[in-house]
Amino acid sequence: MQIMKDKILQYLSKYTVITKELEKAIAESTFIQCFTKGDILLKEGSTSNECYFIIKGCIRSYYLKDGDEKTIEFYTEDEAVIPLNYDTIIPSGHYLECVEETIVSVGNPELESETFQKFPELGMLSRIIGQKIMAQQQESFADYKMSTPEERYLNLVKRRPDLIQRVPQHQIASYLSVKPESLSRIKRRLMNK
Amino acid sequence: MQIMKDKILQYLSKYTVITKELEKAIAESTFIQCFTKGDILLKEGSTSNECYFIIKGCIRSYYLKDGDEKTIEFYTEDEAVIPLNYDTIIPSGHYLECVEETIVSVGNPELESETFQKFPELGMLSRIIGQKIMAQQQESFADYKMSTPEERYLNLVKRRPDLIQRVPQHQIASYLSVKPESLSRIKRRLMNK
């Protein structure tokens, strides 16, 4: 179990120096939880008071529109999943679902705010990480807008080849905003080249 | 000129209580600047050390791809424009251009950091505003992914009718990620309904 905590510390150490006290505080303000394939971590319409750091596995966020699922993002190992409405009273617009067996470290605002009180440097840290996530998001939005479905697929294969293996095709399709039939055709088209 | 500063304070007062001292500090750490239509505030490849609050006018951010412009966002009155690479040494990936005559309040990190020193509550404030911007961004991404170009156009007409009036059609088209010809057809299609 200690290995799991280490991954979080490793993640944070990319941004700041982790003291022994801070390490202890983080260990105390999070806990490990396991989910199985298909488990829903967050429902549309409900509030969320948890955020997750993925130790192992894959989490998918999606909306429902006209009865079918529109995948927003896939999160995998060593990524933080922070619901948009985290630490607010706003009901969630999206779902969080485990694509496979998933082990996460769970954080919540009550425990966090204590830690934040004791370690003001974490405030700066969360701002920096937030900025970085925001920049990545904006970039991937720009990438998305500038690409055709075919280019988006090629891009995904290149940047996250693991997803192609571990995620059902129709979820990949909804992530690329095409119908499963179209994704099949895109793949066939690329084979004949 | 005092009226302009007031708009910033009004914006900030949505998030925190503005004391007299804070008001004074903000007034001292920003200045007003005017631009005319077509002026470039930030070039691709250059670093940015300014952020803007729009008093009046409209600013467009865009990338260049294959020679033509891809509009990322339009910013108008009472909105903050914070370049992605603000306060970093990272060269900008996008341009900022004035769509029309625009009056902004300019902030920069040197002046700001002094203010931040004196008023630690501004740190929290910037985190909250950052989170809000992030949430909006993620939501508009989701909206975008879930919609057809036609739906995106209708959505824009509904949510930001002013843009349709003040921004050239081909820039609107690039914002919706369609060619100008397609936007023309979409409009015609909608007329005949």
Next chain:
DNA sequence: TCAACGCATTGACTTTAGTTAAGAAATAAA
């Protein structure tokens, strides 16, 4: 073992956006 279900693929057809080119309308410049 075999039936049922979900998932991926394929085909025929429809719809819509991209492309190219031409012309109309609006704006800016001489």
Next chain:
DNA sequence: TTTATTTCTTAACTAAAGTCAATGCGTTGA
């Protein structure tokens, strides 16, 4: 005002995604 230039619209054609329907292929479960 008149000329240029940019912007918008229209048309004909091509390419690609959506839709509907059928088939095949694994996995699950009775």
